[in-house]
Amino acid sequence: xxxxxxxxxxxxxxxxxxxxxLAIYLALSYDTWQRIPERDHAxxxxxxxxxxxxxxxxxxxxxxxxxxxxxxxxxxxxxxVYKRRGPVFIKAWIEAQPTxxxxxxxxxxxxxxxxxxxxxxxxxxxxxxxxTNNWPPNIQG
Amino acid sequence: xxxxxxxxxxxxxxAALALFVGQIVFGLIAGLQYLHGTFLFPExxxxxxxxxxxxxxxxxxxxxxxxxxxxxxxxEAQTELxxxxxxxxxxxxxxxxAALTIVAYLFVDYAHLAAITxxxxxxxxxxxxxxxxxxxxxxxxxxxxxLLFNVTMTLIKGRKTSINLILVGSLWGLALLFLxxxxxxxxxxxxxxxxxxxxxxxxxxxxxxxxxxxxxxxxIKMTGVDREIVEKWLYIIVAxxxxxxxxxxxxxxxxxxxxxxxxxxxxIFSALEPIPFILLIAFSFKMLLQRxxxxxxxxxxxxxLGTPIMAFLGAGLWGxxxxxxxxxxxxxxxxFTAAHGHLAFFGAYAMISLAIISYAMxxxxxxxANSAAAQRWEIAGFWIMVLSMLGIALALTGAxxxxxxxQRAADDPMPFMQVxxxxxxxxxxxxxAGVGFFIGxxxxxxxxxxxxEYEYASEMKQALAA
Numbered sequence: 300x301x302x303x304x305x306x307x308x309x310x311x312x313x314x315x316x317x318x319x320x321l322a323i324y325l326a327l328s329y330d331t332w333q334r335i336p337e338r339d340h341a342x343x344x345x346x347x348x349x350x351x352x353x354x355x356x357x358x359x360x361x362x363x364x365x366x367x368x369x370x371x372x373x374x375x376x377x378x379x380v381y382k383r384r385g386p387v388f389i390k391a392w393i394e395a396q397p398t399x400x401x402x403x404x405x406x407x408x409x410x411x412x413x414x415x416x417x418x419x420x421x422x423x424x425x426x427x428x429x430x431t432n433n434w435p436p437n438i439q440g
Numbered sequence: 441x442x443x444x445x446x447x448x449x450x451x452x453x454x455a456a457l458a459l460f461v462g463q464i465v466f467g468l469i470a471g472l473q474y475l476h477g478t479f480l481f482p483e484x485x486x487x488x489x490x491x492x493x494x495x496x497x498x499x500x501x502x503x504x505x506x507x508x509x510x511x512x513x514x515x516e517a518q519t520e521l522x523x524x525x526x527x528x529x530x531x532x533x534x535x536x537x538a539a540l541t542i543v544a545y546l547f548v549d550y551a552h553l554a555a556i557t558x559x560x561x562x563x564x565x566x567x568x569x570x571x572x573x574x575x576x577x578x579x580x581x582x583x584x585x586x587l588l589f590n591v592t593m594t595l596i597k598g599r600k601t602s603i604n605l606i607l608v609g610s611l612w613g614l615a616l617l618f619l620x621x622x623x624x625x626x627x628x629x630x631x632x633x634x635x636x637x638x639x640x641x642x643x644x645x646x647x648x649x650x651x652x653x654x655x656x657x658x659x660i661k662m663t664g665v666d667r668e669i670v671e672k673w674l675y676i677i678v679a680x681x682x683x684x685x686x687x688x689x690x691x692x693x694x695x696x697x698x699x700x701x702x703x704x705x706x707x708i709f710s711a712l713e714p715i716p717f718i719l720l721i722a723f724s725f726k727m728l729l730q731r732x733x734x735x736x737x738x739x740x741x742x743x744x745l746g747t748p749i750m751a752f753l754g755a756g757l758w759g760x761x762x763x764x765x766x767x768x769x770x771x772x773x774x775x776f777t778a779a780h781g782h783l784a785f786f787g788a789y790a791m792i793s794l795a796i797i798s799y800a801m802x803x804x805x806x807x808x809a810n811s812a813a814a815q816r817w818e819i820a821g822f823w824i825m826v827l828s829m830l831g832i833a834l835a836l837t838g839a840x841x842x843x844x845x846x847q848r849a850a851d852d853p854m855p856f857m858q859v860x861x862x863x864x865x866x867x868x869x870x871x872x873a874g875v876g877f878f879i880g881x882x883x884x885x886x887x888x889x890x891x892x893e894y895e896y897a898s899e900m901k902q903a904l905a906a
Binding site (some may be wrong): 310317320321324328335338344355365367371373374376387425430434436440 | 473474476477478479482485486487488490491550551554555559560563565566567568571602624626627628629630631632633635655668671672673675676678679680683686689693694695696697698699700702703705769770772773774775776777847848849853854855856857897
């Protein structure tokens, strides 16, 4: 057995397998790249959406929240929060933070301007229209 | 220890353990903030606690991998390290950069940190595990280049064993896979897709190769089994890692905006991802049974055998639980993932790190193995940490079940925060298990302060008397 199956053969399976599946992955990724703009309506990423996205990233929102299930599990899902709460509630909620309710999980106040709040909402609205294969299962995220 | 230059591994291992302690402290704080949301607020918001916890994890694992490389590559190549001096300078650069980054997290508001470090010019911040400001990320690349230069030059001038080729090759992979951290497209779906190149590429790909190389090295040294057999196993294991894991990345693409075909591709290939871990268990126990010597470092052997089992549980079993698309539809973005993440990171990467430290540190301190008393402390630490981490994983799984039942699959789904309240008991269990883990870590660290080396004569006498 040991003579039949040599180390060199094992190494070739490793190298061949790695190259073969990497090539497949790259081809699939190329195809995915072509399809994403349609699935997430990339043409609707206005300058307000981009500014909102920058605010979300540079304040580490996913350090507590999730976006399409990715991030931390300390606070609610954000990708569908626009549909769950609506723009007026979202802005009022962010401005009212922190609640200071004893023992309740706290969100900092980020001191956003009205324009920044509008940008954030624009980004959250854009997020809520991505085709995610019907995830999350319901509006609660 | 055969070569003087291997000594440079020692500060890496010591710093790694110190950072490990820091990681656990932040983990305990984060766990408490789950239960008592105003704890340390606003001084330490949860996201800062969390990024300190996860970033310290990454840094101490990288510290160990680098120390392991400086220890293993010269010994395998049968030559001195190309430049021990460069390795030592790199150590201090890395440690200081890591410390400054954590201090910046703690004392500078994140958005302000982004503003003063040029994030607007080249945005990289605000992604999980990759929260570091731009200067730190550039520092990581420089440190990696220094490591790669040093170990590659050592490899070139010395013997090219398969273990060394896999180890140095996977260190190149580690560095290359970090580069997408500088690519943060505006399009959120593309950004998430590319983020997994780093995260999945590391923990479900490249790092498994590092794990295999370290485990193979330890087993050759400790069991005396023929190198040809160990290396053949190793190639089969890492082949299965990449054959399953490359397309297996698709299990991150089901519900984040990527095309639907990933649901099938990801489910099929990621379902194969436990196979390399099963092979790792078979491999390490077969080597144990075929051992041609009794190594006095029992603690290191325990870590080496515990690693594949715990890695299988965390990465294999808990990973499989959430990997098939219909299951993940309900479990995605819940504490099921946190349970898997904790058990897999600990079982695979923390434990292989502690295994190589356990094997190498006595040698770096001038002895084959620590005294029996020191080993008893280390083994006690092993069991307390392993059992506590299983407790953490089970508790988080419980919290995940609560979310799936009440929030995801319910006819009348409850809002997030209400569900979190219902899961409180599990968060308490997690926190207690976390305290247990910290005690285990302290017990483990105690073993380093018990002087003396393994005495064959007195151990033999005791064994005969008993």
